[in-house]
Each structure stands twice: as C-alpha cells, then as structure tokens.
Amino acid sequence: MTAAHAAPVQPLTLAEKIWEAHVVRRAEGEPDLLYIDMQFIHEVTSAQAFDGLRLAGRTVRRPDLTIATEDHNTPTLDIDKPIADPVSRTQIETLRRNCAEFGVRLHSLGDANQGVVHVIGPQLGLTQPGMTIVCGDSHTSTHGAFGAIAFGIGTSEVEHVLATQTLPLKQFKTMAINVTGSLKPGVTAKDIILAVIAKIGTGGGQGYILEYRGEAIRNLSMEGRMTVCNMSIEAGARAGLIAPDDTTYAYLKDRAHAPQGEDWDAAVAYWSTLHTDEGAKFDAEVTIDADALTPFVTWGTNPGQGAPLGDVVPNPADYADPNARQDVERALEYMGLTAGTPLREIAVDTVFLGSCTNGRLEDLRAAASVLKGRKVAEGVRMLVVPGSARVRLEAEAEGLNEVFEAAGAEWRFAGCSMCLGMNPDQLAPGERSASTSNRNFEGRQGKGGRTHLVSPLVAAATAVTGHLAGPADLPALQEV
Amino acid sequence: MEKFVSHTGTAVPLRRSNVDTDQIIPAVYLKRVTRTGFEDGLFAAWRNDPEFVLNKPERQGATVLVAGPDFGTGSSREHAVWALQNYGFKAVISARFADIFRGNSLKSGLLTVVLPQETIEQIWTAIEADPATEVTVDLEAREVRVGELVAPFEIDDYTRWRLLEGLDDIGLTLRNVETIDEFETTRPSFKPATL
Numbered sequence: 001m002t003a004a005h006a007a008p009v010q011p012l013t014l015a016e017k018i019w020e021a022h023v024v025r026r027a028e029g030e031p032d033l034l035y036i037d038m039q040f041i042h043e044v045t046s047a048q049a050f051d052g053l054r055l056a057g058r059t060v061r062r063p064d065l066t067i068a069t070e071d072h073n074t075p076t077l078d079i080d081k082p083i084a085d086p087v088s089r090t091q092i093e094t095l096r097r098n099c100a101e102f103g104v105r106l107h108s109l110g111d112a113n114q115g116v117v118h119v120i121g122p123q124l125g126l127t128q129p130g131m132t133i134v135c136g137d138s139h140t141s142t143h144g145a146f147g148a149i150a151f152g153i154g155t156s157e158v159e160h161v162l163a164t165q166t167l168p169l170k171q172f173k174t175m176a177i178n179v180t181g182s183l184k185p186g187v188t189a190k191d192i193i194l195a196v197i198a199k200i201g202t203g204g205g206q207g208y209i210l211e212y213r214g215e216a217i218r219n220l221s222m223e224g225r226m227t228v229c230n231m232s233i234e235a236g237a238r239a240g241l242i243a244p245d246d247t248t249y250a251y252l253k254d255r256a257h258a259p260q261g262e263d264w265d266a267a268v269a270y271w272s273t274l275h276t277d278e279g280a281k282f283d284a285e286v287t288i289d290a291d292a293l294t295p296f297v298t299w300g301t302n303p304g305q306g307a308p309l310g311d312v313v314p315n316p317a318d319y320a321d322p323n324a325r326q327d328v329e330r331a332l333e334y335m336g337l338t339a340g341t342p343l344r345e346i347a348v349d350t351v352f353l354g355s356c357t358n359g360r361l362e363d364l365r366a367a368a369s370v371l372k373g374r375k376v377a378e379g380v381r382m383l384v385v386p387g388s389a390r391v392r393l394e395a396e397a398e399g400l401n402e403v404f405e406a407a408g409a410e411w412r413f414a415g416c417s418m419c420l421g422m423n424p425d426q427l428a429p430g431e432r433s434a435s436t437s438n439r440n441f442e443g444r445q446g447k448g449g450r451t452h453l454v455s456p457l458v459a460a461a462t463a464v465t466g467h468l469a470g471p472a473d474l475p476a477l478q479e480v
Numbered sequence: 481m482e483k484f485v486s487h488t489g490t491a492v493p494l495r496r497s498n499v500d501t502d503q504i505i506p507a508v509y510l511k512r513v514t515r516t517g518f519e520d521g522l523f524a525a526w527r528n529d530p531e532f533v534l535n536k537p538e539r540q541g542a543t544v545l546v547a548g549p550d551f552g553t554g555s556s557r558e559h560a561v562w563a564l565q566n567y568g569f570k571a572v573i574s575a576r577f578a579d580i581f582r583g584n585s586l587k588s589g590l591l592t593v594v595l596p597q598e599t600i601e602q603i604w605t606a607i608e609a610d611p612a613t614e615v616t617v618d619l620e621a622r623e624v625r626v627g628e629l630v631a632p633f634e635i636d637d638y639t640r641w642r643l644l645e646g647l648d649d650i651g652l653t654l655r656n657v658e659t660i661d662e663f664e665t666t667r668p669s670f671k672p673a674t675l
C-alpha cells in the first residue's frame with residue numbers, strides 16, 4: 001500500500017495506481033501476482049472451481065472476501081416453487097452445497113439481497129474505490145464505476161482466487177475515453193457507451209483498461225456510471241473505470257458494508273488520492289462529444305454494430321474492407337433487415353427492461369416516466385425484470401410496478417432473465433426484441449432471436465409504439 | 481494439466497470473424513457442473529446446418545481450428561474452452577483472440593496461436609484444397625507448419641514454460657504463500673469483508 005499513500009514520484013494513471021497498490025510479488029519475466037480484494041460468485045461459473053479445490057484438498061483462503069448469489073439461471077416467476085428444469089435446479093443446488101461446505105456467504109432466491117451479481121455488490125456497499133474485484137463473469141467491469149479495477153475471469157481463475165486470493169496477471173495498457181460536453185435530454189449513459197463501442201469497435205479496447213473521463217461522465221449518477229463501465233467488455237476491454245468523487249461517496253455512505261466512523265474518514269482520505277495524476281500518460285486516447293449524441297440503437301449482431309436512432313440500416317456495399325462487408329451482410333441476414341430501412345421503422349415483438357446494464361432503480365424510474373399514462377402496443381410483450389430483489393422492493397415502494405402493470409408490462413422477479421436466456425425467459429426463433437441488456441449476439445436471448453440494444457427510455461418508447469422509438473417520438477399525453 | 485509440446489493434426493477452417501463465446505457454446509448448454517460433456521453444445525446453433533464446416537465428413541477427427549479474427553469475444557465462460565477441448569481440439573489459430581478467452585484457454589491447456597491474417601488465409605487455402613493437410617503447432621519451436629509454410633508465432637516465455645511443463649497455476653502461486661500472508665498484514669482495515 002505504501003506506494004499509493006506516498007506522494008507520487010512518477011505520475012500514474014488511476015488504473016496504474018490501483019494496480020501498484022495490489023502487487024504481491026513482481027519478478028522479471030513473470031506476470032505480476034495481484035491481490036484480489038473481493039470475489040463475487042454465481043452458479044454458472046463456479047461449480048467446476050469448487051470441484052477443483054475439493055480434488056486438490058484445498059480450502060477457500062478468504063471466505064470473508066467472497067460472496068455468492070444466484071442469478072443467471074433463476075426463474076423470474078413462481079420463485080417460491082422448486083425450479084422446474086432439473087438441470088437448472090442441480091446447478092443452483094450445487095452452488096448452495098458448495099457455499100455451505102466452503103463457508104461462503106450466499107444470497108439465495110427469495111432473499112432481499114439476491115439478484116444479478118453486479119447489481120448486488122454495489123448495493124451492499126461491497127464495491128468500493130481502490131479495490132481489485134473479480135467474478136467469473138465478463139460484466140464485472142461494472143464495478144469499475146466506483147474507481148476499482150474490476151474484471152471478469154474464467155473458472156480456472158475463479159478457483160485460483162478461491163485458493164490463493166491472488167491472480168497472476170500481465171499488466172494492462174491504459175486508454176482514456178474523454179466524454180466532453182453534456183448530454184441532451186433523452187440521451188443517457190447507455191447511448192454514451194454504445195457510441196463509444198461503435199467508434200472503437202468490439203476489439204478496440206483489447207488489452208486496455210479504459211478510464212472514462214470528462215464532464216459528461218462526471219455528471220452521471222452512479223447508476224449511469226455503472227451502465228458505462230458495464231459495457232467496457234463489449235469494446236474488448238476487460239475493465240473500465242471512473243475516478244471516485246462526491247457522487248461516489250454519497251452513494252456509498254451508510255450502505256451495509258461501507259466503512260463506518262473513523263474508518264469512513266480514513267477511506268475517504270485514501271479514495272480522494274485515486275485519480276489520474278497530472279502529467280500521467282495513457283497508452284491511447286479517444287474523445288466523444290456528448291453534445292452531439294442522440295439515442296443510439298444497434299442494428300447488427302455485435303454491440304459495435306449500432307447507429308443513432310435517426311439513421312437507416314447500413315448498406316454492406318458501403319464497406320470497403322471485404323471482411324467488414326461480409327460481417328455486415330451476415331448480420332443483416334440474421335437480423336432480417338434490409339439496407340436503407342429507417343431504424344425507426346423496425347417493429348419489435350418483445351421489450352426487455354433489465355440486466356446488470358440497465359436493471360437498477362434509476363433505469364426502472366426512467367422507463368416508468370415514459371410509460372406512465374400510456375400503454376404497451378398491441379402484440380408487444382414487455383418484460384420488466386429488476387436487477388435485484390432489493391431493486392424490486394424499492395420500485396414497489398415507489399409504485400413503479402403499478403405503472404408497468406397498468407401499461408400492460410409484466411412485472412417479474414430479479415435475475416439475469418432474458419439478458420442471456422438461460423432460464424425460460426427467451427425469444428422464440430425470429431422474434432425481435434428491444435433490450436436494455438448488453439449483448440445482441442446471435443441467439444443470445446434465445447435461438448434465432450433478434451436483439452436491438454437500447455436505453456431504458458428507448459425501450460419504453462419502443463414498447464408504446466411497437467417499433468424502435470425515443471420518448472420524443474411519442475405524442476404528448478392529454479391533460480385530464 | 482497435460483503438457484503441450486507440439487501437436488500435429490488435420491484442421492477445420494472457420495471463415496468467420498467475431499465468433500463470440502455465445503456462438504461457441506450457447507447459454508442453455510452451460511448448466512452442467514462438470515468439466516466434461518460440453519462437446520454437444522459446441523457451435524450448437526450452426527451444427528443444425530449440414531453445410532456447416534464442422535459437419536462435413538472430411539473434417540471429422542480434426543484437432544486444429546483455424547478461425548477468423550476476434551475469436552472468443554463476449555462472455556467469460558470457460559465452458560467455451562472446454563467445449564472445444566471436449567470435442568477434440570488441441571489448438572486454435574486466429575489473428576486475434578479476446579483477452580479472457582485466450583487466458584482461459586492457456587490455463588486449460590488449449591493452445592491459442594496468433595498469426596497474421598495473411599498467414600491464416602494461406603492456411604485456409606491449403607486446408608480447404610486438401611482436408612487431409614496436416615497442421616503442426618509446435619510450441620517448443622514457436623512455429624506453425626503447414627506443408628512448405630513455416631509461420632513463427634509469439635508467446636511469452638512464462639506461459640510457454642508453464643504449458644511445456646504442464647504446470648498448475650495454483651501450485652505455482654502457492655509457492656509464494658508467505659509473500660501473500662505478508663501482503664495481507666498491510667491491507668487497510670476499512671476494506672470491506674463479507675463475513
């Protein structure tokens with residue numbers, strides 16, 4: 001830790017600072033051995049890791065720096081009944097057995113703290129600035145919103161962290177994403193990150209930790225910052241982060257696991273050193289002008305294939321690179337779209353509001369503000385899946401569920417749900433969704449399903465009109 | 481982990497870029513709690529198509545996958561690596577791999593080799609012209625050999641050594657357990673704990 005507390009000798013970026021503070025061992029020609037402050041666990045990527053421990057006769061080194069929940073596979077209806085699919089049930093039961101055997105705290109279905117792993121960490125105050133956080137899930141980058149290095153790992157690494165609380169890692173390069181100016185009304189964090197990915201491409205962030213900076217980022221709430229950091233992986237980066245500030249501290253204060261009393265003061269004193277030093281050098285820099293952004297939607301089968309809502313479906317012939325042209329052709333074929341069609345004319349049959357990208361209270365509020373007094377279009381089904389059981393409770397306390405239900409949307413229990421279609425919440429072949437999640441991959445939401453990634457505001461407006469739309473496209477409500 | 485020194489086998493050309501791990505193995509196949517049996521899920525959505533390259537009779541028994549750029553993007557699921565291994569692949573060659581997929585593969589002993597796209601095109605041409613063409617992935621010599629073609633590749637010394645020796649990462653780290661103990665004594669008390 002000493003290096004991080006002393007005055008900086010050499011100016012460092014935020015990511016470098018946090019990294020240096022966690023190096024347990026550094027040796028020539030070897031990866032750094034990095035200390036991990038917290039590991040989140042869920043049912044899909046942990047069973048084989050616990051098995052590995054058992055086979056080798058190892059224990060969990062720090063169960064107190066580990067927490068588990070059930071999210072990917074869980075149903076969003078009838079959660080008080082046994083899980084119908086026996087294979088899903090086995091996976092959940094295996095997690096429960098493993099957590100009991102190895103002494104890991106688990107928030108199971110039905111518990112107020114159950115939910116998507118990246119929603120519950122921040123909510124409990126377990127995600128704090130300056131930490132290193134891992135989880136067997138690529139959207140662990142979400143936690144970077146607090147000024148932490150947080151990244152997804154594979155199951156072998158999950159086992160490694162369980163056994164040693166460390167990971168051998170090659171240092172990342174750093175990239176600054178400067179988002180200048182300010183967002184116009186109706187334009188959100190989701191639109192920023194979709195625009196960033198469209199600009200740098202799905203491989204553009206590879207090998208980098210992205211640091212989001214600039215006025216538009218500073219003006220985002222913690223929820224918005226999480227949305228941005230969440231999708232860093234979709235640009236190929238393993239992690240993305242944002243320097244902590246008063247917004248961060250205000251969010252954390254008095255959360256269940258936030259430091260208390262003197263510890264709080266000590267923590268804030270340390271956290272306020274967590275920023276990129278004057279004169280520190282990034283390996284790459286990208287600038288996005290927030291003033292120029294409009295609601296952004298995807299038309300293709302990876303998150304980089306997106307465009308402003310006012311655009312048309314692109315023409316493969318306009319792509320000079322033959323590989324890119326082929327990618328676009330294949331995407332349009334899968335998506336059942338014709339070049340030149342205005343994006344606003346694309347009709348959907350499903351709207352999914354939820355996921356670790358946009359399943360927090362602020363997202364539900366945004367969508368409800370559009371749906372209030374309106375109806376989901378005939379023939380469109382809208383699923384509202386809170387990111388966590390607590391988000392669901394908080395939304396109900398505000399009456400948001402009533403707004404959704406009055407509009408004709410389905411109010412579900414928390415989990416990953418249709419974000420990845422591992423439970424029964426899936427698209428049928430050929431069905432088309434507007435989804436607030438993070439991946440529009442082929443078959444992601446169900447075999448043959450077609451996904452358009454959108455913000456919660458666009459999701460709600462799309463549900464009302466039945467085709468891709470923003471709130472500004474809706475006729476004003478009649479005064480009563 | 482099994483040692484990887486050199487491997488020779490026939491190959492499958494996968495002329496697609498941006499093959500994400502949801503394509504390699506869709507989520508509905510991730511419910512198993514073992515490391516085996518994932519071969520059924522490998523490229524599941526494409527396997528229905530008899531024309532899909534993996535279904536061709538001449539590609540049966542192939543052990544090297546030669547893929548387009550940005551292979552393994554998306555989800556961190558290590559099941560993608562297991563599915564490839566369970567199916568019988570020993571090595572994957574591409575111009576670019578997603579970070580997490582590459583890390584997972586090298587930890588599980590599936591060798592991922594980065595070669596320039598021009599070289600990949602040459603290999604595609606060779607293995608498409610004659611499916612019996614053998615591809616050698618030689619980790620010791622750090623080169624891929626296909627007929628007359630010899631293509632050197634880079635891999636860092638540490639990873640290469642670990643794979644050549646078949647060493648378990650956790651065992652290696654635990655050699656430094658005292659250094660970890662010592663580091664833990666310096667952690668500030670304000671850091672959160674779950675218990």
Ligand code: SF4
Pocket residue numbers: 071072116117118137139355356357415416419420437438
């Ligand atoms: S909500 Fe979606 S992206 Fe987030 S953890 Fe769940 S499956 Fe992954």
